[in-house]
Amino acid sequence: MGKWILAVMPLLIGALSVSAQVKKPAKPAAKPDAASSATITRGKALYRQYCISCHQENGSGVPRMNPPLIKTEYVLGDKARLIGILLNGFNEDVEINGDYYSNPMPSQAQLKDEEIADILSYVRNSFGNKASTVSAAEVTQVRAAKK
Amino acid sequence: MSVIAMTTITSSVFAGGPDKPGASVVKPDADNAGLKLPAGFGALKVADGLGRTRHIAVTSNGSIYVKLDRAKNNNGILFLQDTNGDGKIDKQSGFGNYGGTGIYVKGDYLYATSNENIYRYKLDAQQQVTDPEHPETVVSGLLDRRQHESKSIVLDDAGNIYVNVGAYSNSCQTKDRTQGSLGMQPCPVLDSAGGIWQFKADKLNQVYGDGVRYATGLRNVVGLDWNKGQNQLFVMQHGRDQLHDLFPSLYTEKQSADLPAECMYALKQGSDCGWPYIYYDPFTNKKMLAPEYGGDGKKTGGETAENPVVAFPAHMAPNGLLFYTGTQFPEKYRNGAFIAFHGSWNRSPENQAGYYVVFVPFKDGKPSGKWEVFADGFAGPGPVKSPGDAQHRPCGLAQGADGSLYVTDDVKGTVYRIVYKTK
Numbered sequence: 001m002g003k004w005i006l007a008v009m010p011l012l013i014g015a016l017s018v019s020a021q022v023k024k025p026a027k028p029a030a031k032p033d034a035a036s037s038a039t040i041t042r043g044k045a046l047y048r049q050y051c052i053s054c055h056q057e058n059g060s061g062v063p064r065m066n067p068p069l070i071k072t073e074y075v076l077g078d079k080a081r082l083i084g085i086l087l088n089g090f091n092e093d094v095e096i097n098g099d100y101y102s103n104p105m106p107s108q109a110q111l112k113d114e115e116i117a118d119i120l121s122y123v124r125n126s127f128g129n130k131a132s133t134v135s136a137a138e139v140t141q142v143r144a145a146k147k
Numbered sequence: 148m149s150v151i152a153m154t155t156i157t158s159s160v161f162a163g164g165p166d167k168p169g170a171s172v173v174k175p176d177a178d179n180a181g182l183k184l185p186a187g188f189g190a191l192k193v194a195d196g197l198g199r200t201r202h203i204a205v206t207s208n209g210s211i212y213v214k215l216d217r218a219k220n221n222n223g224i225l226f227l228q229d230t231n232g233d234g235k236i237d238k239q240s241g242f243g244n245y246g247g248t249g250i251y252v253k254g255d256y257l258y259a260t261s262n263e264n265i266y267r268y269k270l271d272a273q274q275q276v277t278d279p280e281h282p283e284t285v286v287s288g289l290l291d292r293r294q295h296e297s298k299s300i301v302l303d304d305a306g307n308i309y310v311n312v313g314a315y316s317n318s319c320q321t322k323d324r325t326q327g328s329l330g331m332q333p334c335p336v337l338d339s340a341g342g343i344w345q346f347k348a349d350k351l352n353q354v355y356g357d358g359v360r361y362a363t364g365l366r367n368v369v370g371l372d373w374n375k376g377q378n379q380l381f382v383m384q385h386g387r388d389q390l391h392d393l394f395p396s397l398y399t400e401k402q403s404a405d406l407p408a409e410c411m412y413a414l415k416q417g418s419d420c421g422w423p424y425i426y427y428d429p430f431t432n433k434k435m436l437a438p439e440y441g442g443d444g445k446k447t448g449g450e451t452a453e454n455p456v457v458a459f460p461a462h463m464a465p466n467g468l469l470f471y472t473g474t475q476f477p478e479k480y481r482n483g484a485f486i487a488f489h490g491s492w493n494r495s496p497e498n499q500a501g502y503y504v505v506f507v508p509f510k511d512g513k514p515s516g517k518w519e520v521f522a523d524g525f526a527g528p529g530p531v532k533s534p535g536d537a538q539h540r541p542c543g544l545a546q547g548a549d550g551s552l553y554v555t556d557d558v559k560g561t562v563y564r565i566v567y568k569t570k
Contacts, residue, residue: 048496050392052495052496053388053389053391053392053492053493053495054492054493056492056495056532056533056534056535057495057496057532057533058532058533058535060533060534060535060536061535062492062533062534062535063534063535063540063558064199064216064557065492066492068535091293093293100217102293102294102295102296103293103294103324104293104294104323104324105324106322106323106324106325107322107325110326
């Protein structure tokens with residue numbers, strides 16, 4: 001019996017490491033991934049409801065008016081700043097990837113923490129973006145600090 | 148009468164210009180610069196890659212001033228010349244370290260605007276700026292709160308300058324662009340914005356108090372022109388956005404995409420066009436009470452507000468208006484209006500609309516027929532899902548001394564010249 005296990009062991013390890021190589025990103029984080037795909041899915045529906053007319057279906061925004069959400073530091077960088085933009089709105093003359101945008105963004109503070117987390121998780125993982133998801137707890141924290 | 152005067156000026160100052168009216172001397176590009184035009188017309192790109200070119204003025208000898216949205220290498224105004232007469236720009240210089248939209252040549256001056264001020268530059272006999280580094284300030288301190296910041300200008304023949312001061316708001320809600328927020332009553336934006344102001348063209352250092360609020364209730368005007376035949380100011384308003392986003396229980400997404408009309412107004416001093424209290428419904432041809440002020444999509448309002456001269460489909464963003472006084476184009480175009488539609492952004496999730504130049508025939512100062520698309524194809528092939536997909540977006544319009552129509556694009560900075568071909 002013990003001999004048999006020892007003989008099979010290398011094969012098993014080999015098989016495990018092969019499968020680990022193939023599914024590298026998925027396997028070790030199976031649980032969080034299901035959660036993040038759920039938040040992203042919910043976020044997509046919310047994005048369509050609250051964000052799409054200004055930021056557009058493909059996140060490209062509107063030249064000169066509404067900023068793009070594609071590969072910008074505002075979306076991919078500091079999560080607290082990004083959460084803050086949704087909670088406080090945004091009306092500043094700032095350069096974003098070489099351009100300026102004139103329309104003000106209204107505060108979205110009426111949305112629940114989980115809804116803001118869902119929207120931001122979707123935005124950070126769409127339009128060619130790839131970044132960590134945002135949790136409701138992170139939104140709660142920023143909202144508390146604001147008060 | 149103004150047509151005859153124009154023709155005389157044209158043939159006397161346009162050196163090397165066409166001997167016979169109705170024909171252009173420049174050759175259109177083989178592909179007509181990528182534009183779709185009515186039979187008999189052609190187009191060429193006179194310049195390309197200039198930056199975000201907004202409005203444009205063409206001098207009597209065919210040189211061009213264009214205003215850039217943001218200054219590039221400290222130049223907010225570009226001066227473009229065609230020295231060999233082939234229609235293509237071969238000499239370029241710049242000045243004016245400020246961004247903006249408005250630019251206009253009148254008499255001995257070039258007028259240009261930042262988003263707060265109106266400047267003027269003395270011109271020499273060739274309509275070339277004599278001292279580009281030292282403009283005179285005609286007006287300063289116009290409101291710029293970023294939203295609807297463009298200061299478009301036009302002059303009349305009586306020494307007045309008209310400037311748009313756009314509303315720093317979508318619909319004067321207590322909380323701008325916030326779902327369900329109601330309108331402020333009365334709307335305080337109208338004190339200093341949301342209208343057209345009139346100033347003296349030859350008086351320096353004017354501020355609000357020196358001018359007249361010529362017309363009010365105009366959310367944002369980018370395209371405007373002085374109709375010489377009627378001796379009257381005509382403007383194109385950008386209608387309000389987001390009826391569904393802000394009042395989802397009253398308006399469907401489809402209604403929000405199709406409402407309200409983009410309107411042309413003929414103004415007189417004291418005109419009130421009704422923003423923010425009403426919007427214009429192009430299907431019922433009625434002035435509707437805005438939902439911020441108790442409207443529900445059915446209640447009408449604004450009994451004393453101006454009616455539009457022409458109502459166009461929603462959200463197409465008219466950025467240029469020009470009454471055609473030339474003789475190069477066929478008879479039908481004389482005294483009619485060209486409008487450059489920059490193209491919509493808030494028709495999502497439907498395809499966007501506009502991105503073309505339209506024509507409205509006029510007779511005796513009134514539209515004499517339906518509007519039609521005159522020049523299309525700026526955005527490129529296929530429908531525009533998002534404005535970012537558009538390769539070019541029409542913005543400014545100007546008429547050359549020979550009667551050519553110039554169109555700017557503020558995506559890539561292309562300047563188009565549309566001509567009527569020699570047979």
